[in-house]
Amino acid sequence: MIKGLIFDIEKYAIHDGPGIRTLVFFKGCPLNCLWCQNPESINPNPELSYKKSKCINCSKCSESCPEHAIIKNPRNFIKNKCKVQDGCRICSKACPSTALEIAGQEITVDELLTIILEDKEYYESSNGGVTCSGGEPTFQWSFVKKFLLACKSNGISTAIETCGYFNPQITEEIFEACDIVLFDLKHLDNKIHVKITGRQNEMILKNLENLISIFKDVDNKKIIIRMPLVPYNDSKQHLLRIEEFLIEKEIFSLVLLPYNSLYKQKLINFRLKRTKLKISSYSKEQLETIKNYFKNIEISIGG
């Protein structure tokens, strides 16, 4: 049976798509954005997270680890001995304080659907539904597709959040499985795009164009364009280019997702090394100024 690899489920999510939603976070992403808010989502394999602030120094983890990958406490961790990628969960199960947790849990469509159905009444009363996020949900498309179609056949509205970097051949399937696509643009200039995400933007823009053409004028289907707002793409010049680009595609609204630095703690927990960004969060005034750059499309801030 096909299984998905997820790292979180968030219920009562009211900021990603319309209504009350349940968000499912899938592991694995082809992009590697410098500011990635969920850095634990990029690697398509399970990873071990250690929250030092929660640790009660009980050594249950090191006592339980059959590989001796943890010596006394997880601060002394020998990564290449650890078998978490092979499905080992012993230390996180032994940890009483949830300091050790594993991002990356295998789940079947039925198991996931059961969890989703628990909140069906809330989706119905609010025109909400389920949203697949990540990571990049198309990275596990065969599972995600099956899951979303199962949701639909249970009368649940479906959405995905995508970076747009997927095999163009699945575009039709996305259309079939999703009522809403939350499409994240990063940058229109290819060179910069490569620099800040590690990938070219050509396929992303092409996929967007295709999706727009299929979704266009279809009842109860919607594409919402979003853009993380980071110092690499927030120049007036680039934003005006975005506006022009969207108008050309007959899209007249954009959601801006301002960068925040909350992910930095995750980098520590997962022992991930990334380029340090010397940028701080946007102030209210800055966001107001940026909003005012746009004259012909509607801008909303947040998720």
Add this chain to the structure above:
Amino acid sequence: MNAMNTSHFNSSENIENNKFRYDDFKHLREIREYMVNDKQELCIERSRFITNFLKEKGGLDYEEENIREAECLKNYLQKKKANIFPHELLAGSTTAKRKGIVFYPEYMGLGMWPELATMSCRKNNKYMITIEDIYELDQEILPFWMDKNMLELIRRKVGDDNRGLRLQTLMFLFMCSKYVCQSHTIPNYQMVLDKGIVGIIEEYKERSTVSSPEQNKLFKSFIISLEGIIEYSNNLSKEALRQASQVNDEDRRIQLEKMAAICKKVPANPPTHFWEAVQSIWSTMNALYQEQNNVGFSIGRIDQLLNPYYQKDIQLGLMSRKEAFEILAHFWLKIGDNVPMIPEMGELLFAGTGSNQAITIGGCDKEGKNAVNDVTYLVLDVVELLKVRDPNLNARIRKDDPPDYTRRITEVIMNTGATPSLISDQVTIPALEKIGINLEDARDYAQVGCLEPSSPGRTCPHTGAIMFNLIGALELVLNDGNMLKAKNIGLKTGNILDFETFDQFYGAVKQQIKFILEIATTFNNDLGKILKYLKPQPLLSSLTEGTLDSGKGLLEGGAKYNSSGIAYIALADLVDSIYSVKKLVYDDKIISFKKLHDALLNDFKENDVLYHIIINKIAHFGNGIKEVDDIAVDLINFLYDESRRISNYRGGYYNPGYWSMTIHSGFGKITGAMPNGKKSGEPLTSGLTPFSLGQKSGPTAVYNSLAYLPAEKMPNGMALNMKFNKTLFINQDKIALFTSLFKAYFAKGGMQCQFIIQDADDLKKAMEKPELYPDLMVRISGYTAYFIDLNKHMQKEIIERALMEL
């Protein structure tokens, strides 16, 4: 209503454009400031009059008790100070003070005796009093009551060795509230409006011609006490005329003359107009509060009571919506003109409580048709603007509610941060039917006290009769009949180490609960008999449907429906603890019962790992996990059967409910560590709100767990506190999601829910600088309190309760 003919509004205008601000009224802000900020003064007027009366007549044995009480009440109502305060549109006041504490020496009055000199400078809820009044209480009033108050009378009846009395005095396992009050009911204001007091008197007179001598005596007492209301109202009328003759302001003179006419007419006669209807209710309330304590004495369905008068006045152009708003706003502020008297020790249990006079809006009519009306919206507007603690507003929620209604409710919750609390018709009406209330009467239900549903004007529900500490029963089982702070008070259920199976352990818990329940209800029934002698309540009896036909007083079971209410406290802690023992000791055998017990006795001090396993690895109630929630269902079914098995002293039965005001904090203080991770002295869970440290799945999971419970087995109501961070609701779309959330909860079968919409930062700031937050409201459990009135312990709890945010 010509006196206030200054309106710019009429009923046909959109509700949206029809909201009022303080600036629209000359004096509303000023009156509100007075009611919120001014000092509360202890009022001894009532005590003085009833004491003198009884002294003169030779004490409690003067006449048959109903006649004695009626004469005593009438005598006082004749002399009660007739107050009309500056700019106010309603005549009369609960006490002689503008904002007063009623002193009831026959109930807990003596409990205040040692504190009389210090209560004006205690930390929370200061009461002001004059030296002269202290002197009079010390010398004249309290000595008379030393052998005549509830506590003394029960002690003499049952003897000091009585188990119920001992446990009651300890207040570890239960608390019978009859020391403090009976109240917790809704008088039949509909009857007062429809017939007028004169009309009601006529009915009793007529019936007297065909009744037994005993019943005649009873009806005579009803008539005497009802006459007292008329005399009081006449005095109010005279006072209005007196003030009118002395006032310089022409507008006020006209107003006072109008008020004089109104008080001459109502409540003696049925009102014709809106203002008259409101005054009629208010004058009647004033009188009722002189008969017995002002706790949980509720008003009922104000929108249904007042709408006919509102519609008529509006249609005939006699009154504008704005004028109605002002009258209703004054009424709202007047309702809060009295605060229950709580001795310092009681502060621990009932921190920050108002008098819990519940008002209910919305719902349906007798045929089951949606009954939301113009006054419903008027009430919401008033509550939104005034933001005051009392009265306690409850909104009934139905599937067929107009969208405007639920939208306005959400807005008012957002803007007040706390009120109204919500109750669902879908499950509440069947719950009432199940306990024998007919469908028509069940459809008419309103909330009493905190949140206890009751069919108004025809029930004697004493919904707050017993507060029962469930976790205390568990502590008794864990320690073979002992509590950590009191030995040999429970049933000896045996050494826990001898429980070979989970079922044996669980069975012992149930046995222990039954044992205490038996003691508590027996004691409550004993108290009821005392009450029947000391406070038979002829006035309230006369204003309750059923007494006319049965020829019996309220405490003899004369009401159409009779019941007593039990509030079971800390069900969530009990469920979690039982599940925890099941998993740790019996199913997964992670630890022996001995070791678990040692860890509890040691307050988890050397068992950090165990503590964390319990908090993080053992499921808790409120996460939508069936295995755990099933224990809650089983216990609720068990408690329903056990409670409904026991009859009270009025021929009714005990109804179980799940709410705790702030008592969970006090009961938590005296109980030790528990297998669910509650540490020694920490507060228990409030109402049916899940344990905050065990909540891991967000608000929908909490709702799912609560909606899974059998609401029809909770006829005495339940409280679920949901705390939301304000930042969740940044725009209209998100606010609409809040409405969707509670509607789905109720569609799934949820019974009740109330909210705290606050920033934790707000609360922390208020704790540091209380003077800057005099009107910061928080919802405790079934009622709203001013945050700064709470003790530090409660303030911390409110702050720490898990913030349900993303």
